[in-house]
Amino acid sequence: MKTCKEMAKLWGVxxxxxxxxxxxxxxxxxVKEGKSWRIPDEAEKPVDGRILSGKYVKKEEKEAKxxxxxxISDYVRAQSEYYYVDKTGMIKEFLDRKPLVSLFTRPRxxxxxxxxxxxxxxxEISDTDTSQYFRDKEIWKCGEEYREHQGKYPVIxxxxxxxxxxxxxxxxxxxxxLVQEEFGRHKELGMSEKLEPYEKDYFRKILAGQANEVELxxxxxxxSKMLHEHYGKAPIIMxxxxxxxxxxxxxxxxxxxxxxxxxxFFSGAxxxxxxxxxxxxxxxxxxxxxxIFSGLNNPTVNxxxxxxxxxxxxFTRAExxxxxxxxxxxxxxxxxxxxxxGYLFGAEEVxxxxxxxxxxxxxxxPKAYWVNTGKNEILEEVLKAATEDVIEKLYALxxxxxxxxxxxxxxxxxxxxxxxxxxxxxxxVAGYLKTPKKELQTDGSYLCEVSIPNWEIAxxxxxxxxxxxxxxxxxxxxxxxxxxxxxxxxxxxxxxxxIAEYMDKSISFYDAGAEGFYHGLVLGLIALLDQQYxxxxxxxxGEGRYDISLFPRELRYPGILxxxxxKKGITEDTLKKLAKEALNQIETQRYDxxxxxxxxxxxxKLGIAFSxxxxxxWTV
Numbered sequence: 001m002k003t004c005k006e007m008a009k010l011w012g013v014x015x016x017x018x019x020x021x022x023x024x025x026x027x028x029x030x031v032k033e034g035k036s037w038r039i040p041d042e043a044e045k046p047v048d049g050r051i052l053s054g055k056y057v058k059k060e061e062k063e064a065k066x067x068x069x070x071x072i073s074d075y076v077r078a079q080s081e082y083y084y085v086d087k088t089g090m091i092k093e094f095l096d097r098k099p100l101v102s103l104f105t106r107p108r109x110x111x112x113x114x115x116x117x118x119x120x121x122x123x124e125i126s127d128t129d130t131s132q133y134f135r136d137k138e139i140w141k142c143g144e145e146y147r148e149h150q151g152k153y154p155v156i157x158x159x160x161x162x163x164x165x166x167x168x169x170x171x172x173x174x175x176x177x178l179v180q181e182e183f184g185r186h187k188e189l190g191m192s193e194k195l196e197p198y199e200k201d202y203f204r205k206i207l208a209g210q211a212n213e214v215e216l217x218x219x220x221x222x223x224s225k226m227l228h229e230h231y232g233k234a235p236i237i238m239x240x241x242x243x244x245x246x247x248x249x250x251x252x253x254x255x256x257x258x259x260x261x262x263x264x265f266f267s268g269a270x271x272x273x274x275x276x277x278x279x280x281x282x283x284x285x286x287x288x289x290x291x292i293f294s295g296l297n298n299p300t301v302n303x304x305x306x307x308x309x310x311x312x313x314x315f316t317r318a319e320x321x322x323x324x325x326x327x328x329x330x331x332x333x334x335x336x337x338x339x340x341x342g343y344l345f346g347a348e349e350v351x352x353x354x355x356x357x358x359x360x361x362x363x364x365x366p367k368a369y370w371v372n373t374g375k376n377e378i379l380e381e382v383l384k385a386a387t388e389d390v391i392e393k394l395y396a397l398x399x400x401x402x403x404x405x406x407x408x409x410x411x412x413x414x415x416x417x418x419x420x421x422x423x424x425x426x427x428x429v430a431g432y433l434k435t436p437k438k439e440l441q442t443d444g445s446y447l448c449e450v451s452i453p454n455w456e457i458a459x460x461x462x463x464x465x466x467x468x469x470x471x472x473x474x475x476x477x478x479x480x481x482x483x484x485x486x487x488x489x490x491x492x493x494x495x496x497x498x499i500a501e502y503m504d505k506s507i508s509f510y511d512a513g514a515e516g517f518y519h520g521l522v523l524g525l526i527a528l529l530d531q532q533y534x535x536x537x538x539x540x541x542g543e544g545r546y547d548i549s550l551f552p553r554e555l556r557y558p559g560i561l562x563x564x565x566x567k568k569g570i571t572e573d574t575l576k577k578l579a580k581e582a583l584n585q586i587e588t589q590r591y592d593x594x595x596x597x598x599x600x601x602x603x604x605k606l607g608i609a610f611s612x613x614x615x616x617x618w619t620v
Contacts, residue, residue, distance in 0.1 A: 001031075001038040011045040021046050025333045028321045065327055068357040073113040075121045076133055083326070085319050085353075087115055088139035090312040091122055092146055097308075099300035101270050101279035105286050106304060106313045106345075107431025109354035109370055112282040113159055115312060116240045119280060123236050124155040153277055154227040156220060156269075158182055159240035168254035171245050172213060172261070179219050183207055186223070192230045199226055217261060221268030221275070228275040236278045237269050243283035270299065284430055286409050303409055304429060305438065305446060310346030315353045317341075323360065332364045339366045342453030344434045352431075355456060368459040370431075390423060397452050398461050400534060402436065407446040424450055432457055487550070487560060490604050496617045499608075532557055546591040551600070558602035559595040561586050565609045572616070575609050579618035583607030587620075 002010075004018040011018070022030040022037040026046035030039045069082035078084050094102070106112055121130055122139070131150050134140050140147060158178050165171045183206045189195060190203055202222060205211050211219070220237060227235040242262075249258035270279050279299070286301055302309050315323070320341075324330050340355040358369035393403045405424035427433045428450060437449040452458050479501050486495035533550040550560035563582040570578070583605060586592070592603045607618040 002041055002043075004037050004039065007039050007043070013045075025321075025330050026325075028318055068361045069114075070354075070357055070361060073117055075114060075118040076130075078114060079133060079137075083323070083357075085315060085323070086138050087111065087312045088118065088122070088134060088137040089142075090115060090309060091119065091139045091149075092142045093309060093312075094119075095146055095149060097300075098278070100276070101281070101299035103281045103283070103286065103299045103301045104309065104313070105283055105301065105429055107284060107429070109352070110313045110431070111353050112313065113161060113240050116157070116159070116238050116280060116282055119236075120155050120157050120238060122150055123153045124151065125153060125231065126151055153233060154186070154231045154235040156182060156223055156227070156235055156237045157240075158238070160244045161241035163245040164248050165245075166248075166252050168249070168257040171248065171254070171258060172216075175245070175261075176209065176211065176216055179216060180206055180209055183219075183223060186227065189226050189230055192226070194229045195226055199229075213261065217264035218268045220265060221273060224269065224273060224275040234275050234277040236280070237276060238280045239266075239269075240282050241284075242266075242281045243285050247284070285411065285426075286429070301409070304343075304345045305407070305409065305435065307346035307348075310348040311350070314343060314345060314350030315356055316348060316350060320351050320356060323356070327360050329360060329364050335364070335366055339455045340370075342434055342457075343431070344436070352454075352456065366455075368456045368463075370456060371460045371463070390421070394461065397433075397450070398458065398535070400452070400536075402449040402451045405448055405450050406441075407435070407438070407448045407450075409445070424448075432460065487604075490558070490619075492606070492617050492619050495606075496615060499615050499617075500613070533560070546586070546589070549591070549595075551595060551598075555599055555601070558604050559592065559600040560604045560606070561591050561595075562606045562608055563591075565607070567609075567611055570611045572614070575611050575614055575616045576618070578609035578611075579607045579616040581607065582609060583618045583620070 004015050004022065008015040008018045018039070019037060021027050022032070022039065027039055027043050029043065030037055032038075066081065066083045069078045069084065072078045072082055104112065104115075121133060124130070129151075131147075134150065160175075160178070163171055163174050163178075165174060183189075183203060190200060190207070192200075195203075199222070202215075203226065205215070206219060224235050224237060245258050246255075246262065249255040270276065281299070286303060320336065321330075321333065324333055324336070336351075336356065336359060340352045340359065341349065343350045343352065352370050355369040359366065393405075396403055403424070406421070407428055408422060408425050409429075411422050411425035411429070424433065428435065428448075432452070433450040434453040435446070435448040435450055438446045439448075440446055452461065479498055482494060482498040486492075486498060532554070533552055536549045536551065546561060547564045548562040550562075552559055563586050565578045565582045567574070567578060584607070586605045586607065592605065595603050605620060609616045609618075
């Protein structure tokens with residue numbers, strides 16, 4: 001790492017210019033240490049529109065940029081018509097290892113389908129010269145030993161990402177339709193002189209949509225055999241989002257049917273299939289215990305905890321920096337990082353690609369793009385099965401804290417009912433958590449510190465937890481909004497009325513009667529303010545431990561401190577005294593000292609007392 005002075009001399013500019021480059025984010029990897037900046041040795045001088053004489057040159061009109069690939073999973077189209085982030089280095093990494101069957105597990109919308117289509121186009125035999133789509137890409141620079149694989153294999157490709165139906169009958173019909181289309185894509189087999197008559201009969205039966213469930217379950221194995229016989233080379237089989245119909249089966253109550261079919265379907269394709277060159281599968285879950293893969297020859301699993309392929313799903317920091325520079329939005333780098341960075345795949349910190357391209361395409365307006373792409377069924381299932389301990393930890397995560405959890409990569413959907421603590425494993429693989437720290441255990445699991453990756457995912461937790469309360473009838477959106485508004489305006493009467501209304505409706509759903517219950521209740525409701533406030537609880541400061549603190553992210557907002565008290569079966573006068581006692585504790589224990597030290601000039605102090613459904617709030 002070099003200093004600004006050293007870089008200024010190297011680049012022929014002033015030290016102040018280099019400092020400005022660092023401050024405005026024009027030098028990737030530059031970090032501030034104390035009052036000085038440190039710059040990577042290999043950093044390139046940014047283009048700042050000036051010449052050494054000090055005279056400014058007129059900037060050329062910005063080159064028209066290709067549109068960003070929102071929802072584009074067709075590799076040929078993505079790399080030719082849209083702004084494409086080159087992930088073809090993944091092909092080299094695969095060819096260096098050559099596992100027979102590879103399973104990649106990543107959250108949705110992290111580029112799995114586009115990467116699988118990239119692999120298909122690279123490997124598949126074609127009537128046209130498909131090398132044209134790779135000649136300017138990273139893989140082509142890797143040498144002839146990699147280029148010789150281009151266009152040399154027949155390929156079977158199925159994507160299950162859109163199989164989301166409410167019954168097994170409809171799900172099976174859709175799978176049959178996808179298999180029929182894939183057979184149709186290999187129509188050359190229908191006229192092949194290298195196939196037996198019975199094979200052609202089977203081929204025509206699939207094309208006519210006349211195959212039953214048993215016949216269809218062996219379709220991948222039979223198609224791979226026919227392709228091998230026709231081309232003299234065993235095919236590559238690719239299944240994208242293989243677990244999408246399994247997730248639907250779990251939530252829509254046809255789990256046994258879908259798992260039973262998939263066991264036969266995948267076994268024929270990947271178990272001891274001598275008509276297979278390589279196999280690729282992608283999904284969210286590993287599902288090693290689902291019995292689907294129990295008979296297979298141990299597919300090589302690559303999850304978000306593994307370092308192999310860690311930079312090929314999602315965008316790296318350097319890729320995001322280049323994209324922002326190309327679209328003239330470098331000043332938005334810090335905001336984009338806060339909202340969409342924070343995922344840890346192996347050793348690589350990555351951004352959510354779906355959210356990044358939507359953010360830039362829509363004028364750099366920060367909002368939850370990824371969470372609006374579909375229902376968050378996994379989080380819904382988690383909340384349905386959540387225990388009191390789980391709910392408490394979800395609140396802690398929402399406050400920006402780290403939670404210690406055991407992560408089992410073999411987690412299955414049905415394990416939620418048997419072991420509620422497995423929810424952290426589900427949330428991690430689905431993209432709702434990251435692992436800042438992890439330790440491998442002797443049983444193959446990990447003991448991890450987990451946390452929420454970024455503001456976008458915090459918004460999901462906030463929305464889904466509140467949505468869960470709404471579904472069980474505990475609170476209305478209006479009530480939640482009233483609580484948030486009353487905190488903003490320091491309207492104690494409105495706050496007391498809103499919390500009382502919430503208590504009145506929720507008391508039949510929860511076992512009220514302990515301070516911990518009320519603590520969680522209040523934390524859940526004030527979660528609506530997490531973008532304006534850093535919410536913490538049970539932290540030591542001053543001369544004691546405060547209950548809830550809302551520390552303003554911007555000093556134009558007041559700080560808020562809450563102390564909660566609870567007693568069973570007391571009168572209204574006693575409840576009022578208890579609220580005063582809570583307020584007095586804030587004052588005497590100097591809980592506001594931290595906020596004052598950080599420049600917060602106004603601090604709202606609330607003593608809140610509960611007894612059954614009743615609540616009383618006291619303030620100065």
